[in-house]
Amino acid sequence: MNATPSPTSSAPRAPTAADRRRWAHYLADERAEARVYRELARRREGEEREILLALADAEGRHEQHWLDLLGGEPARLPAPSLSSRSLGWMARRFGSIFVLALAQNAEDRSPYDTEPYATAQMAADERVHREVVRGLAARGRRRLSGTFRAAVFGANDGLVSNLALVMGIGATGVAPQFVLFSGIAGLLAGALSMGAGEYVSVRSQREMLDATEPSDYADAAFPHLDLDANELALVFRTRGMPEPEAEQRARRVLEASRTAGPDPVTGPVPLQRDHDVVGSALGASVSSFLFFASGAIIPVLPWIFGLSGLAAVTLALVLVGVALLSTGAMVGLLSGAPPLRRGLRQLAIGFGAAAVTYLLGLLFGVSAA
Structure with a gap:
C-alpha cells in the first residue's frame, strides 16, 4: 500500500x-x-x-x-x-x-x-475498529451486568460502611478489642441485612411476575361464549394485541374450541417469562451476603491480627484503598471509561465517608472526655 x-x-x-x-x-x-x-x-x-x-x-x-x-x-x-x-x-x-x-x-x-x-483509510479503520470492539464488549457487559453489579455494589458497601464504622469507633479512643468487636458486628449486621433485603426483593419480584402469567382459568368456558359477541377478545387486547387482531384471534380460538375442545396453548397469548432473568431469591440472598462480607472483612483485618492504634488505622486505609481502586478500575473497564479515573472516584467516595465518621468519632471522644 x-x-x-x-x-x-x-x-x-x-x-x-x-x-x-x-x-x-x-x-x-x-x-x-x-x-x-x-x-x-x-x-x-x-x-x-x-x-x-x-x-x-x-x-x-x-x-x-x-x-x-x-x-x-x-x-x-x-x-x-x-x-x-x-x-x-x-x-x-x-x-x-x-x-x-x-x-x-x-x-x-x-x-x-x-x-x-x-493513510486516511488506516485512520478510518481504527475508528471503526473501536466501534466493533465496543459492540463485542457490550455483549459481554450485558451478559454479566446483573452479577457484576451485585458483586461490585455489595463489596463496596461492605468496604465503605465497615471502614467508616471502625474509623469512627476507633477515633473515640476505645480499646482495640472494642473496635474489633464493632467491625465484626458491622460485618454480620450489614451482610445479613443485605442478604435478607435481596431475598425479599427477588422473592417479591418473582411473585409479582407469577401474578402476571396467563392461566387456563377460563378455557372451559370457551365453547359457551357467543361467537359474535364475546369478551375473549378483551383478554387478548389486555395482552397487547390491536383490536382487529384480537377479534380475529378470539373467533379462531372459539371456533377451534367447539370442534376440538379448549386449547390452553392457542387460547391465551403467551407472555415472556422473566423468572430466569430475575434469578433465584435464595441465590441472590447468599450472593449479596458473601459480596458484602468479602468487602466488610478487609477494614477489620488489622485488628484481627492484633494491631492497634495508628498502625491498624493506616493498614486498614491501605487495604481498603487498594480494594476501592481495584473495584473502581473494573467498573471503568467494563463501562469503557478510563479505569484510573473510576478507581480514584471510588477511593474518594470511600475515604470521604470514612473521614466524616472519623471526625465524628473524634468529636464524641473529646466530648466524652
Missing part, C-alpha cells in the same frame, strides 16, 4: 531515521494487536469468532503498510507497547470481557489521525 497523507495531517516529508523507528514500533503494535484478536477468536465461536478474525486481518493490512515503507522486515523489531503486551498476556490466559474493554480503549488511542505516513 502506498503512503498517502491523512486528511488531518500535512504531506509526508522525506523519512528520517526517527520516522523509520516509529514505523517499526507501529509494525510491532499492529502484530501484537492482531495476535490479541486471534487469541480472543480462538476462545469463541460463530459470529463473534468471525468478527474477531476480520479485525485481525485488518490489523494485518496495516502491518503490511509499515512493512512496505520499511522496505521489508527490520533487522531488529522493537518490543510492542506495554499496553499491547498486557492485552496479549490477558488474551492468552483469560479471553474475557476485560480484554475487549481494554482493546476498546486501545483503539481509541490510535496515533494514525496525526501520523503523516498513515
Whole structure:
C-alpha cells in the first residue's frame, strides 16, 4: 500500500531515521494487536469468532503498510507497547470481557489521525475498529451486568460502611478489642441485612411476575361464549394485541374450541417469562451476603491480627484503598471509561465517608472526655 497523507495531517516529508523507528514500533503494535484478536477468536465461536478474525486481518493490512515503507522486515523489531503486551498476556490466559474493554480503549488511542505516513483509510479503520470492539464488549457487559453489579455494589458497601464504622469507633479512643468487636458486628449486621433485603426483593419480584402469567382459568368456558359477541377478545387486547387482531384471534380460538375442545396453548397469548432473568431469591440472598462480607472483612483485618492504634488505622486505609481502586478500575473497564479515573472516584467516595465518621468519632471522644 502506498503512503498517502491523512486528511488531518500535512504531506509526508522525506523519512528520517526517527520516522523509520516509529514505523517499526507501529509494525510491532499492529502484530501484537492482531495476535490479541486471534487469541480472543480462538476462545469463541460463530459470529463473534468471525468478527474477531476480520479485525485481525485488518490489523494485518496495516502491518503490511509499515512493512512496505520499511522496505521489508527490520533487522531488529522493537518490543510492542506495554499496553499491547498486557492485552496479549490477558488474551492468552483469560479471553474475557476485560480484554475487549481494554482493546476498546486501545483503539481509541490510535496515533494514525496525526501520523503523516498513515493513510486516511488506516485512520478510518481504527475508528471503526473501536466501534466493533465496543459492540463485542457490550455483549459481554450485558451478559454479566446483573452479577457484576451485585458483586461490585455489595463489596463496596461492605468496604465503605465497615471502614467508616471502625474509623469512627476507633477515633473515640476505645480499646482495640472494642473496635474489633464493632467491625465484626458491622460485618454480620450489614451482610445479613443485605442478604435478607435481596431475598425479599427477588422473592417479591418473582411473585409479582407469577401474578402476571396467563392461566387456563377460563378455557372451559370457551365453547359457551357467543361467537359474535364475546369478551375473549378483551383478554387478548389486555395482552397487547390491536383490536382487529384480537377479534380475529378470539373467533379462531372459539371456533377451534367447539370442534376440538379448549386449547390452553392457542387460547391465551403467551407472555415472556422473566423468572430466569430475575434469578433465584435464595441465590441472590447468599450472593449479596458473601459480596458484602468479602468487602466488610478487609477494614477489620488489622485488628484481627492484633494491631492497634495508628498502625491498624493506616493498614486498614491501605487495604481498603487498594480494594476501592481495584473495584473502581473494573467498573471503568467494563463501562469503557478510563479505569484510573473510576478507581480514584471510588477511593474518594470511600475515604470521604470514612473521614466524616472519623471526625465524628473524634468529636464524641473529646466530648466524652
